[in-house]
Structure formats: C-alpha cells, structure tokens
Amino acid sequence: MAFKQIIIFICVIILSLSLCSGNALAESTLSANSSLDKGLNIDLLNQDPDPVSPGDVLEVRISIENTGYKDIENCFVEIKPEYPFKALSGEKLVENIGTLGKRSEDDRRKVVKFKVGIENDVNEGEYPLKVYLYSTSNKNKVSLNRELTIDIDSESNAEIEYINVEKLIPGEKTKLIFGIKNVGNSPLKNSMFSWECTSDVILPVGSSNVKHVNLIDVGETANVSFDVLTNVNTKPGLYKLDMILTYDDIEELKTITEGGTIENQKRKTIESKAGIYIGGTTDFDIAFMEKSPTGAYTFSVSNIGNNGANSVKVSVPLQANWTVTDGSNSVVLGNLPKGDYTIADFNLEPITVGQDLPIKFEISYTSSDGIRQIEESVLSLYASPSTLPVGSKLPEESSGSSFSYKLVSLILLGAAGFFGYKKYQKRVKEKNSQGNWTDESQMEEKKTGE
Structure with a gap:
C-alpha cells in the first residue's frame, strides 16, 4: 500500500514539473513575441x-x-x-x-x-x-x-571577342578564327555563327561560312575556324566582314492549348561587323646573272609575291665573305609590281676565290599597306679565279688543280701540233707526187710529137 502511495506521489511531482515547464515556455514565448511584436x-x-x-x-x-x-x-x-x-x-x-x-x-x-x-x-x-x-x-x-x-533578371548575351588575323595575303590560304564569348549570365545553347565579306572577296575553302556550337558556358569563349582564300588579283584595301550570331533565348511562355503548357524557344540574333585588310607583304627572288671583266656582278631581283612593292632598295650588308669595293652598297630599284623584275649591279671582292661563297642581301620596300618592310635573302655565289684581286688568297688545293689544268692543256696543244704537222707533211708529199706525174706526162707528149 505504501509502495502505491509512493508511485502516486512521484507521478504528481512529474505532472507538476511538466505544468511548470509549460507555463515557463509559454511565458518565454509570450516574452519573445512581445519583443518581436511591438508593432x-x-x-x-x-x-x-x-x-x-x-x-x-x-x-x-x-x-x-x-x-x-x-x-x-x-x-x-x-x-x-x-x-x-x-x-x-x-x-x-x-x-x-x-x-x-x-x-x-x-x-x-x-x-x-x-x-x-x-x-x-x-x-x-x-x-x-x-x-x-x-x-x-x-x-x-x-x-x-x-x-x-x-x-x-539573368539574360543571355554574347559577343565576338576577337578575330585571329588582321591581314590576308591575296592567293594565300589562311585559317580565320573567330572567338565567341558568353558575356551573359546563362549558358548559350544551340549557337550558330556565320560571316560574309563584301562582294565575296573572301570565301571559305572546304566548308561553308556557317558553324554551330552546342553550348558556351558563362564566361567561356568558343573558337570557330574557317579556311579562307582571296583571289590573287584582289586589289589591296580594307574590306568589311559582316558577322551574325544566333542562339536560343529560352523563355517559359505558358499558353492554354489543347496540349497543355508549352515551352516557347526564341532565337536571339547579334549582328556585328569588322574590317580586315587584304594585301601587305610580298616575296622576292635574287639570282646571279653575269660578271664583267672589271669585277661588277649583275643580279636579277624579281617580285614573286602577290603584292606590289614600292621604293625597293637592295643592299649588300657588311659580311665576312664579300666586300663592296667601289660605289655604294645599296641600289634603289624604285617600284616593282608583282611578277616584274629588274637588275642590280655591285662591285664585289671575295675573301677567297675558286669556290662558292654565300652572300647576303637585304631588300627593303614599302608594302601595299604602307608599312616599310625588310627581307633578307642569301644565295651561293662562285668567286671566279680569273679576276683574282690583289691581296686575295687561293684556296690550298688551287695550286694543284691549276698545275693539272696547265699540264692537260700542254698535252692537248702538243697533240694538236703533232697531228697538224703530220697532216702538213702528207699534203706536201701529195703535191710533190702530183708534180712529178705532170712532168712525166709532158715529156711523153713531146716524144710523140717528134
């Protein structure tokens, strides 16, 4: 009996504590609400x-x-x-x-x-x-x-960030790369890029002028490339490129239809333009033509590129193998159209003779875009021993080769003289025998007449 009373007493205490804690929680909640709910x-x-x-x-x-x-x-x-x-x-x-x-x-x-x-x-x-x-x-x-x-509001946006080349050479195949950058705040999906040049001066080779990019993430740049070519006869100048970029601009457009809610995809178009120069530098070829007895070397200078060159000047810079002995080391050739050539003369002295020596030239000219250019050219030129200048040295093997040359020449001359002498003796014998035969015939004719 006492045990049951103890259990009942404990339950009463627990219930009382629960009620007290509930009241305290309610008071704290009311207090909090009163601090937050002051109007x-x-x-x-x-x-x-x-x-x-x-x-x-x-x-x-x-x-x-x-x-x-x-x-x-x-x-x-x-x-x-x-x-x-x-x-x-x-x-x-x-x-x-x-x-x-x-x-x-x-x-x-x-x-x-x-x-x-x-x-x-x-x-x-x-x-x-x-x-x-x-x-x-x-x-x-x-x-x-x-x-x-x-x-x-996060909208998609893009721009043509760069073009990899500024100039194209007529007739020269070039890889043209466009950088498309996502400058918006959402990915660009199903992008399509195309370009076109005024009067089709620049045309793609091996593909069309349209490229697709599936996805360009935020802040990233996608490169699209084209192999392009211009006509060799294209007039130098600045030409316009028209560029068009389209991509999906997705907007959720809820329309009540029989099929329910649909998602409407709209294409966003960005049009831009850029300038690209056609023309610029060209190429040259230098070839040896002849050498005068006075030591003047004549060279042909040809414009073998696809652009004209203005104010062309050819120079022989200071170098180890050759020295300009008389006159200037530069020759002004004037304007040289593409496919044309002219000549340049230099008085040159080699460091040694009887062998091929490399000689370096510098060709300076104004390209079609108005920029002064310098091109170097090196060719192998034979230093002729027949015009051995004072102070020059023969190579070590030249004395032996010269002796062999003289010996062969003497033998040939002796053989020629011997054969000539034999031929002369033969002619003399034939003439003498013919004279004897004529005398004998005349004597027989006189005897017959008597």
Whole structure:
C-alpha cells in the first residue's frame, strides 16, 4: 500500500514539473513575441532597377514603421549582403534612424536607402536580402530581422571577342578564327555563327561560312575556324566582314492549348561587323646573272609575291665573305609590281676565290599597306679565279688543280701540233707526187710529137 502511495506521489511531482515547464515556455514565448511584436513593420518600398541584372548596382528603399504604443529610441537599420549581393566600396551598410515615435506621432515612419552590388554569375530568380532592425536604448530594446525579396533578371548575351588575323595575303590560304564569348549570365545553347565579306572577296575553302556550337558556358569563349582564300588579283584595301550570331533565348511562355503548357524557344540574333585588310607583304627572288671583266656582278631581283612593292632598295650588308669595293652598297630599284623584275649591279671582292661563297642581301620596300618592310635573302655565289684581286688568297688545293689544268692543256696543244704537222707533211708529199706525174706526162707528149 505504501509502495502505491509512493508511485502516486512521484507521478504528481512529474505532472507538476511538466505544468511548470509549460507555463515557463509559454511565458518565454509570450516574452519573445512581445519583443518581436511591438508593432514594427519592415517593408521594401522599391528596388532600382527592377528587375536588376547581374553585375549591376542595386538601390533599395526600405520603410520602417512603428505602429505600437511606445516610442523606440536609438534605432539602427542594417543590411548584411550575402550571395548574390555584395557590399560596395564607400557605401554604408548601417543607418541610424534615431527614434521611432509611437503610432500617434508623426515620426513613427522612416525610409532608408542602401546600395549593393550584384554578382556576375547569378542566375535569374528571386533572392532574399537580409535586413536587421535593433535599438541600443535601455528603455525599450528591439531586435528584428526580415528578408526582402529582390528580383534578378539573368539574360543571355554574347559577343565576338576577337578575330585571329588582321591581314590576308591575296592567293594565300589562311585559317580565320573567330572567338565567341558568353558575356551573359546563362549558358548559350544551340549557337550558330556565320560571316560574309563584301562582294565575296573572301570565301571559305572546304566548308561553308556557317558553324554551330552546342553550348558556351558563362564566361567561356568558343573558337570557330574557317579556311579562307582571296583571289590573287584582289586589289589591296580594307574590306568589311559582316558577322551574325544566333542562339536560343529560352523563355517559359505558358499558353492554354489543347496540349497543355508549352515551352516557347526564341532565337536571339547579334549582328556585328569588322574590317580586315587584304594585301601587305610580298616575296622576292635574287639570282646571279653575269660578271664583267672589271669585277661588277649583275643580279636579277624579281617580285614573286602577290603584292606590289614600292621604293625597293637592295643592299649588300657588311659580311665576312664579300666586300663592296667601289660605289655604294645599296641600289634603289624604285617600284616593282608583282611578277616584274629588274637588275642590280655591285662591285664585289671575295675573301677567297675558286669556290662558292654565300652572300647576303637585304631588300627593303614599302608594302601595299604602307608599312616599310625588310627581307633578307642569301644565295651561293662562285668567286671566279680569273679576276683574282690583289691581296686575295687561293684556296690550298688551287695550286694543284691549276698545275693539272696547265699540264692537260700542254698535252692537248702538243697533240694538236703533232697531228697538224703530220697532216702538213702528207699534203706536201701529195703535191710533190702530183708534180712529178705532170712532168712525166709532158715529156711523153713531146716524144710523140717528134
């Protein structure tokens, strides 16, 4: 019996404790509600721009109003930017709004402004901006927080970031690369790029002028390349490239149809243009033609490229194997159209004779785009021993080769003289025998006449 009484006593104690804790919780909840529910309202009056785009600056106007029956002193409003919002240099995040009067007073409502930045990589949607309201007064403290909904519009966008070449050489096959960059805040899908040149001066080779790219992510660049060619007779100058980029700009358009809700895909088009120069540099060929007895070497200079060259000058720079002995080391040739040639003469002295020596030339000219160009050319030139200048040295093997040459010449001359002498003797014998035969015939004729 005593045991049952003890159990009942324990149950009563537990029940009493539960009731006490419930009352305490209710009191704390009421206390919390009383601290948060003092008739304070925090509202977003407006945002500018609305909606805001990624990378832009957002300005918000926030309304703080006291509808309670007591004044609240030393009030502060603070925003705490979190992604996709960010603090801006020089912009405040806390505002002291002073005293909020009770509901019957004129100063019960205050409006504050804040500016924050928007991250570049945010997607379209609604995002919360956290706002805090608190007071530092010992008389009537408050501490509230709210989340204001900000609309962010993330639109896709793209641009032609670069073209890999600025000049094309007529008749020369070139790889033309376009860089397409996604500068928006959503991926570019099903992109199509095309280009066209004025009067079809530049044409693609081996493919069309249209390329597709399935996906270009945010901030990334996709390269599309074309092999292009221009006519060799294209007049040098600046030509226009028209470029067109289209891609999907997906918008959810809810339309009531028999099939239900559909997704409408719209194509966005970006048109741009760029200039590309056709012309520029050319190529030259230098060849040895002849050498005069005085030591003047004549060379032909040919424009073998696809562009004309103006104010052409050929020079023999200072070098080890050859020296310009007389006159200038440069010859001005004037203008040289493509496919044309002219000649240049230089008085040259080799360091040694009887062998091939490399000689270097410099050709300077003004290209069709008005830029001064310098091209080097090296060819192998034989230093003839027949015009051995004073102070020159024969190569070591030249004495032996010269002796062999003289010996062969003497043998040939001796053989020629021997055969000539034999032939002369033969003719003399034939003449003498013919004279004897004539004398004998005359004597026989005289005897017959007698």
